[in-house]
Amino acid sequence: MKKYTTKDFQQEFPTDDACLEYIKNQRWPKGIHCAKCQKVTKHHKVRNRPCYECDYCGAQVYPTADTIFHKSPTPLKTWFEVMYRMASTRCGISAKQIQRETGVTYKTAWRMFHQIRTLFDDDCEPLTGEVEVDETYIGGKRPGKRGRGAEGKSKVVGAAQRNGKVVACVVQDVKRKTLVPFMNRMVDRNATLYTDEFPSYDHMARIGYKHKRILHHDKVYARGDIHTNSIEGFWSLVKRGIAGVYHSVSPQYLQSYINEYAFRYNHRKSDTPMFKIFLSRISLQAEKPS
Ligand SMILES: [Zn+2]
Numbered sequence: 504m505k506k507y508t509t510k511d512f513q514q515e516f517p518t519d520d521a522c523l524e525y526i527k528n529q530r531w532p533k534g535i536h537c538a539k540c541q542k543v544t545k546h547h548k549v550r551n552r553p554c555y556e557c558d559y560c561g562a563q564v565y566p567t568a569d570t571i572f573h574k575s576p577t578p579l580k581t582w583f584e585v586m587y588r589m590a591s592t593r594c595g596i597s598a599k600q601i602q603r604e605t606g607v608t609y610k611t612a613w614r615m616f617h618q619i620r621t622l623f624d625d626d627c628e629p630l631t632g633e634v635e636v637d638e639t640y641i642g643g644k645r646p647g648k649r650g651r652g653a654e655g656k657s658k659v660v661g662a663a664q665r666n667g668k669v670v671a672c673v674v675q676d677v678k679r680k681t682l683v684p685f686m687n688r689m690v691d692r693n694a695t696l697y698t699d700e701f702p703s704y705d706h707m708a709r710i711g712y713k714h715k716r717i718l719h720h721d722k723v724y725a726r727g728d729i730h731t732n733s734i735e736g737f738w739s740l741v742k743r744g745i746a747g748v749y750h751s752v753s754p755q756y757l758q759s760y761i762n763e764y765a766f767r768y769n770h771r772k773s774d775t776p777m778f779k780i781f782l783s784r785i786s787l788q789a790e791k792p793s
Contacts, residue, residue: 537564633697636704
């Protein structure tokens with residue numbers, strides 16, 4: 504992945520206008536289609552307002568409409584800076600750090616985070632090929648207790664395509680009736696599944712998957728290609744991140760944190776700097792039919 508330094512950032516986005524221009528070009532790379540003139544026309548930036556105006560008829564267009572920035576009292580440059588800082592850490596950054604580094608209030612930083620995380624709702628294609636499935640338990644009040652059945656912990660089920668993407672969902676329980684719909688949605692029926700011996704996975708072969716299982720209780724954690732190292736690697740990334748940066752996460756917000764980690768993970772092999780990948784989501788989200 505290409506490096507994108509603080510200096511690069513400051514050069515490319517020195518002002519609110521520069522950020523607005525970027526959003527405009529990203530949303531309308533072939534120019535702005537004027538609704539009145541009914542064609543792509545030349546537009547110019549309106550002074551002191553976050554909008555562009557058609558050179559011919561004067562119709563105005565707001566590039567931040569339908570984006571997370573719309574009607575926010577926080578300057579666009581600050582939004583970009585927060586996104587840049589989020590994108591520049593491997594394991595996440597806290598609202599406290601953002602408050603310190605950008606000068607916005609804690610409440611504002613926190614709100615921005617949650618807005619920005621909505622960019623990470625990735626609707627990816629079902630995973631295929633070799634797919635590892637596993638569940639984990641995050642949070643809870645009793646840090647000593649681990650593993651299945653630990654009280655107060657949030658349950659999360661995840662699937663990782665080897666050398667590919669990961670998906671993970673916070674779930675009510677890890678019973679079969681919960682796992683099967685997750686599988687139907689996230690994992691292609693032609694995939695080969697790798698799981699441990701947890702009984703909820705018992706019927707995966709019956710619903711059509713090729714299924715290979717690891718027998719943890721025999722102390723056999725990996726036998727040849729039968730392992731769940733990819734998804735377990737992702738879990739440890741999430742847990743380390745949450746413990747290191749956020750200390751704890753309320754169950755209500757856990758999914759959006761997981762989405763952020765999954766998003767980083769899924770773009771880990773991209774050549775584009777993470778910050779630019781973050782930015783590319785803005786127009787995608789704005790153009791999405793609601
Ligand atoms: Zn016009």
